[in-house]
Amino acid sequence: MTRATASRSTFWGVVPDGPPGLDAEIVVKAPFASGRIDLALYVARLESWADALVQCG
Numbered sequence: 718m719t720r721a722t723a724s725r726s727t728f729w730g731v732v733p734d735g736p737p738g739l740d741a742e743i744v745v746k747a748p749f750a751s752g753r754i755d756l757a758l759y760v761a762r763l764e765s766w767a768d769a770l771v772q773c774g
Contacts (some may be wrong), residue, residue: 732757 738759
């Protein structure tokens with residue numbers, strides 16, 4: 718398995734008018750892919766992603 722690390726993470730602040738979360742940007746640069754994604758990091762989603770990763774091992 719090839720892994721990439723985020724080369725930059727930026728947190729812009731609290732997401733306005735929504736559930737508790739942070740407005741964020743993640744930039745990835747790797748030999749096989751590069752790009753950026755804007756996303757909202759909501760507590761409930763982060764908890765469910767963490768649970769899924771634990772189940773994957």
